[in-house]
Amino acid sequence: MTVSTTTGQPGSALERTSGGGGGTLADVVETVLDKGVVIDAQVSIAVVGIQLLEINARIVIASVETYLRFAEAVDRLSIVPKDTKGLPDLVGDAAGAATKGKAVSGLGKAAQEISGAVADSLRDRGSERERERPRRRRDEER
Amino acid sequence: MGQENGLFIYGIVPSDVEPTPEAEGVGSPPGEVIAIQHGELAALVSEVGLEEPLGRPADLTAYERLLDGTAVVAPVLPVRFGTVVTGADAVEDLLAAHHDRFAAALDELEDRLQYTVHGRFDEQEFISGFLAENAAAAALADEVRGRPEIESREQRIRLGEMISQAVELRREAENRDLIDAVGRYAEADVALPPSHELDAVRVSFLVAGDEEDEFVRAVEDFAERRRDLIRTRLIGPLAPYDFVSAHQLVE
Missing domain, CATH: 3.30.70 (Alpha-Beta Plaits)
Structure with missing residues (x-):
């Protein structure tokens, strides 16, 4: 996401992205692809088939892969359920080994046991995901 | 030529x-x-x-x-x-x-322009909210959390499917709420298919020139009410891509 093309009032919850192709490529593709008037048969004899580079709009179909990704997001949850008391302290301990923000907010005893190697491997997985994501998105945007 | x-x-x-x-x-x-x-x-x-x-x-x-x-x-x-x-x-x-x-x-x-409202759920915020409300999902989350995928694959798929369905339901509701909240300042609206699995709202509006300011304010209010859960963007003004249908014109 290119921040420079996006504006908003300071403190506003709403981001503004101008039209005119000023957004990201994903925005442009989503805005214009497969839209607009289609020339019908009456004049199609004059329509020239030109070679269009393959551009695919992203189609979202939930799949096992999606489900596993959501489950992985549960692993990365750093937000403590609001109705649970006393957890921040426990999480604070568990987070010692993990980077803040990537800490696993395990519940109860399990959280205390997450330390050292386990937390590290979780953290690695988290950062791998982050590296993967932009690459995949770019591929899909074309 | x-x-x-x-x-x-x-x-x-x-x-x-x-x-x-x-x-x-x-x-x-x-x-x-x-x-x-x-x-x-x-x-x-x-x-x-x-x-x-x-x-x-x-x-x-x-x-x-x-x-x-x-x-x-x-x-x-x-x-x-x-x-x-x-x-x-x-x-x-x-x-x-x-x-x-x-x-x-x-x-x-x-004197009509298109604006598209596109919002995405904050993944952590959405999932933690969902787990707090759904005991069955929270129990599954406890089972999978911290366990390697290979040992907990079935539970992960079930949990992920529950989350995915919750996103879909919530998306439908958010699209409806958005149209309820700002549709009165637009001449027409059309909900668009999601372009990302965490899409929270995606609706195009056809807005008259003299209602633009009120429309934008209404979208700002909508975004403000959901600022922790949804990252909302307003894209436009645009040509009316979503309001010219080939069928309507060609029949």
Whole structure:
């Protein structure tokens, strides 16, 4: 996401992205692809088939892969359920080994046991995901 | 015009619309955009080489820039990206064949612009909210959390499916709420299919010039009420891509 093309009032919850192709490529593709008037048969004899580079709009179909990704997001949850008391302290301990923000907010005893190697491997997985994501998105945007 | 050239059609406008000299079209180098008139209508076109494949990012951006730039000064019917005809005669045939219908559609679009509201759930916020409300999902979350995928695959798939369904349901509700909240400041609205699995809202609105300010304020209020859960963006003003249907015009 290119921040420079996006504006908003300071403190506003709403981001503004101008039209005119000023957004990201994903925005442009989503805005214009497969839209607009289609020339019908009456004049199609004059329509020239030109070679269009393959551009695919992203189609979202939930799949096992999606489900596993959501489950992985549960692993990365750093937000403590609001109705649970006393957890921040426990999480604070568990987070010692993990980077803040990537800490696993395990519940109860399990959280205390997450330390050292386990937390590290979780953290690695988290950062791998982050590296993967932009690459995949770019591929899909074309 | 040589054998190997065609005319790329961007959109249809009233006949008094003239492209500015600096308007750049698709292709490399970018073609010069001209208007071909017929009756009350004109088509914005530029010459393209038929051997040159189109659809590079720069082509899409040029197409959108021209149409959006036109839309803020005059009504415009976008023509689907990639429509190329043999020459000026073909453009006139096209305008003649649909003259009245195009003219009527342009009348309806006078002083109207499209805005698209696109919002995405904050993943952590959504999932933690969902787990707090759904005991069965929270129990599954406890089972999978911290365990390798290979040992907990079935539970992970079940949990992920529950989350995915919750996102879908919530998305439908958010789209409805958005239309309820801001639809009164728009002439028309259309919910669009999600483009990301965490999409929270995606709706296009056709907004009249004198309602633009109120519309934007209403979207700001909507975004403000959900600021922790949804990252909301307002894209526009745009040409009315989502409000010209091929079927409506061609039948």
